[in-house]
Amino acid sequence: MKRLAVFASGSGTNFEAIVKACADGRIDASVAVMVCDKPGAAVIERAERLGVRSFVFSPRNYSGKEAYERVIVELLDSLEVDLVCLAGYMRIVGSVLLNAYRGRIINIHPSLLPAFKGAGAVEQAVEYGVKVFGITIHYVNEDLDGGRIIAQKAFEYDGSDPAEVHRLGQKIEHQLYVDTINKLLCEL
Numbered sequence: 001m002k003r004l005a006v007f008a009s010g011s012g013t014n015f016e017a018i019v020k021a022c023a024d025g026r027i028d029a030s031v032a033v034m035v036c037d038k039p040g041a042a043v044i045e046r047a048e049r050l051g052v053r054s055f056v057f058s059p060r061n062y063s064g065k066e067a068y069e070r071v072i073v074e075l076l077d078s079l080e081v082d083l084v085c086l087a088g089y090m091r092i093v094g095s096v097l098l099n100a101y102r103g104r105i106i107n108i109h110p111s112l113l114p115a116f117k118g119a120g121a122v123e124q125a126v127e128y129g130v131k132v133f134g135i136t137i138h139y140v141n142e143d144l145d146g147g148r149i150i151a152q153k154a155f156e157y158d159g160s161d162p163a164e165v166h167r168l169g170q171k172i173e174h175q176l177y178v179d180t181i182n183k184l185l186c187e188l
């Protein structure tokens with residue numbers, strides 16, 4: 001059975017959706033580890049509740065990105081992880097992790113890329129006044145939110161409340177991420 005690592009920094013609703021999909025067979029894999037760069041993030045409690053091993057670190061306790069990514073790569077290697085799924089991991093992936101898992105790191109982003117890259121994508125889109133929002137799943141490479149697109153889904157919203165866009169988007173994210181991960185695993 002294939003093994004996933006899920007990286008998250010915040011709430012972890014996508015992480016939970018992935019774990020549940022693994023448990024009920026919608027994803028033919030298991031979540032070997034949840035990696036979190038924010039001690040105290042809600043996703044850590046979720047991992048405990050769901051019985052998923054977690055690795056939580058504080059970047060400031062390391063000399064730099066290369067140092068903590070070396071520790072992460074060692075851990076992923078030891079767990080024989082096949083696919084790394086970034087799910088609200090709000091940190092740029094560096095060369096150590098990229099080179100070790102190139103082509104096997106994917107990210108979910110709350111906009112129709114290439115529009116609204118980076119942090120605060122939903123807020124950027126609302127500020128711009130768009131009427132069609134969306135979700136993108138893409139490979140991770142050196143360019144911020146710039147890797148090859150794997151899947152996208154759009155939805156219409158004619159308003160100005162970012163919280164509502166987040167709510168509408170998250171419903172789509174969970175389903176889209178689960179379906180996309182499962183499809184990718186079949187190709188690995």
Ligand code: GAR
Pocket residue numbers: 008009010011012013014015087088089090108109110118119120121170173
């Ligand atoms: C998700 O909406 C995801 O698209 C976004 O963070 C949220 C995490 O939610 N990711 C980014 O903005 C990446 N640039 P969750 O913690 O509830 O899964």
